[in-house]
Amino acid sequence: MSSNTPVQQFDISVVGGGMVGAAIALSLSQAGLQVALIEKQAPVEFDPNSAPDLRVSSINLASEAWLSSLGAWQTLQQMRLCPYQRLQAFEQPQSVVTFAAADIKRSHLGHIVENNLLQLALWQQFPANLTLFCPASVATLSQTYDSALLTLDSGEQLESKLVIAADGGNSQLRQLAGIGTNGWQYQQACLVALVNTPYPQQDVTWQQFTPTGPKAFLPLSGQQGSIVWYEDAPRVKQLAALKPEQLTRELLKAFPAQLGEVEVVSSSWFPLARMDANSYYSGRVVLAGDAAHTINPLAGQGVNLGFADAKLLTELINSAHQQQQDIGSAVLLSRYQRKRKPANLLMMSTMDGFYQLFGNDIAPLRNLRQLALTVASRSSMLKTLVARYAVGSE
Numbered sequence: 001m002s003s004n005t006p007v008q009q010f011d012i013s014v015v016g017g018g019m020v021g022a023a024i025a026l027s028l029s030q031a032g033l034q035v036a037l038i039e040k041q042a043p044v045e046f047d048p049n050s051a052p053d054l055r056v057s058s059i060n061l062a063s064e065a066w067l068s069s070l071g072a073w074q075t076l077q078q079m080r081l082c083p084y085q086r087l088q089a090f091e092q093p094q095s096v097v098t099f100a101a102a103d104i105k106r107s108h109l110g111h112i113v114e115n116n117l118l119q120l121a122l123w124q125q126f127p128a129n130l131t132l133f134c135p136a137s138v139a140t141l142s143q144t145y146d147s148a149l150l151t152l153d154s155g156e157q158l159e160s161k162l163v164i165a166a167d168g169g170n171s172q173l174r175q176l177a178g179i180g181t182n183g184w185q186y187q188q189a190c191l192v193a194l195v196n197t198p199y200p201q202q203d204v205t206w207q208q209f210t211p212t213g214p215k216a217f218l219p220l221s222g223q224q225g226s227i228v229w230y231e232d233a234p235r236v237k238q239l240a241a242l243k244p245e246q247l248t249r250e251l252l253k254a255f256p257a258q259l260g261e262v263e264v265v266s267s268s269w270f271p272l273a274r275m276d277a278n279s280y281y282s283g284r285v286v287l288a289g290d291a292a293h294t295i296n297p298l299a300g301q302g303v304n305l306g307f308a309d310a311k312l313l314t315e316l317i318n319s320a321h322q323q324q325q326d327i328g329s330a331v332l333l334s335r336y337q338r339k340r341k342p343a344n345l346l347m348m349s350t351m352d353g354f355y356q357l358f359g360n361d362i363a364p365l366r367n368l369r370q371l372a373l374t375v376a377s378r379s380s381m382l383k384t385l386v387a388r389y390a391v392g393s394e
C-alpha cells in the first residue's frame with residue numbers, strides 16, 4: 001500500500017474479535033460510534049452436522065443477560081448450546097453437594113456454549129458502522145495526547161480516540177503499549193476432550209476434587225459432553241498424545257462412574273496461567289478480557305469476567321459519547337480500572353484458594369475440604385450463596 005493512502009478515521013479501534021472484543025465492538029457500534037475491528041481469523045461458519053468446538057465455556061446469567069441485550073444470545077440459541085440446572089461438587093461420589101437453579105428460583109444456572117459459536121453469533125449482529133479488518137493484524141502503534149494510530153500489516157493506517165486491546169492472554173497490543181504483567185504458570189495443565197455419552201442431554205455439570213487435581217464434566221447439546229481433566233503438566237501432555245480409544249480407556253479408569261461409558265471424539269490440552277496486567281490502560285490503549293487478566297479455569301469464570309469488563313467499559317464510553325465528552329480520557333479509563341481490577345483480582349485469588357485447597361493431599365487441607373463440602377451440603381443458605389455467585393449475580 002502506498003504511503004499516500006489516507007489515514008482512516010474511527011472513534012474506536014478494537015484489536016481482537018474473539019468473544020470479548022466482538023461484544024465490545026458490537027455494543028459500541030450499536031450506540032452509534034464508528035468502530036474498526038481488527039482480527040486475525042474469522043470464526044468458522046455454523047454447520048449443525050459438525051462436531052462441537054473443543055473450546056467451550058460456561059456462561060453465567062449475568063453474561064447471558066448482557067449478550068441478550070446485544071441480540072447475540074438469541075442467534076446463539078438458534079445454533080447450539082446447553083443449559084444446566086444443577087452444579088455438583090464432590091470428593092467422594094457418595095457425598096455430592098448439589099447447587100440447584102431452583103434454590104435461587106431460576107430456570108437454569110448457566111449454559112455451556114461453544115466459544116466459536118458465541119463469537120460467530122456476535123459477528124452476525126455487526127452493523128454497517130462497524131468496519132471489519134479481517135484477516136489483519138497490527139504492525140505498529142503510536143500515540144499522541146488525544147489519539148492513537150495503528151498501522152496494520154497491510155500498511156493501512158487507522159486513527160481513533162481509543163484503542164481497545166481484546167487480543168487475548170498474549171496480547172500484542174498490551175506489549176506495544178508498554179504495559180507489564182505479573183503472574184505465574186500453574187504446575188497443573190488441563191486436558192479437554194469432547195465425548196459422546198450414553199445418556200440423553202444432561203442438565204448437570206459436575207466437578208470431582210481429587211488430590212491430583214479436579215475432574216469435570218460439562219454437558220453439551222444432545223448426547224455429547226466436554227470433560228476437563230486437571231493433572232500435572234507432563235501427565236496431561238502424555239494423555240493428550242494418546243489415540244481417542246486409548247484416552248477413552250484412561251478416562252474411564254480415572255473418572256467417577258457417573259460419567260457413564262463415554263467415548264472420546266477429540267481432545268487437546270491447555271497450560272494454565274494466572275496473569276494480571278500491571279495497569280488496565282496506558283495513554284489511549286485500554287485492555288479488556290484475557291488481555292487484562294487470565295485466571296485458572298477451575299470454576300469457569302474467565303470469559304464471564306471479560307464480559308463484565310466489556311459491559312462496564314462500553315457503558316462508560318457510550319455515556320461519554322452521548323454527552324459529547326472525550327471517549328478515551330484518563331478519567332474514564334481510570335474509573336474502569338478502579339472498578340474492574342479489584343473485582344477480577346478477587347476472583348483470581350478465590351480460584352487460587354480453591355486450587356490450593358482442593359488440588360493436593362496434605363492432611364490438614366484434606367480435612368478442611370472435607371469440612372467445607374460437609375458444611376456446604378448441610379447449609380441451604382451457603383448453597384444459595386454459592387449458586388448466586390455461580391450465576392454472576394452477587
Ligand SMILES: Cc1cc2nc3c(=O)[nH]c(=O)nc-3n(C[C@H](O)[C@H](O)[C@H](O)COP(=O)(O)OP(=O)(O)OC[C@H]3O[C@@H](n4cnc5c(N)ncnc54)[C@H](O)[C@@H]3O)c2cc1C
Pocket residue numbers: 015016017018019020021038039040041056057058059115136137138166167168169171172173190192270288289290291297299300301302303304305306
Ligand atoms: C481449558 C479452558 C476452559 C475454560 N473454560 C471457561 C469457562 O467455562 N467459562 C469461562 O468464562 N471462561 C473459560 N475459559 C476462559 C476463556 O476461554 C477466556 O477467558 C476467553 O476465551 C477470553 O476471551 P477473549 O476474547 O478475551 O480472548 P481470546 O478468546 O483469546 O480472543 C482473542 C482474539 O484476538 C485475536 N487476536 C490475537 N492477537 C491478535 C492480533 N495481534 N491482531 C488481531 N487479532 C488478534 C485472536 O484471533 C482471538 O480471536 C476457559 C479457558 C480454558 C483454557
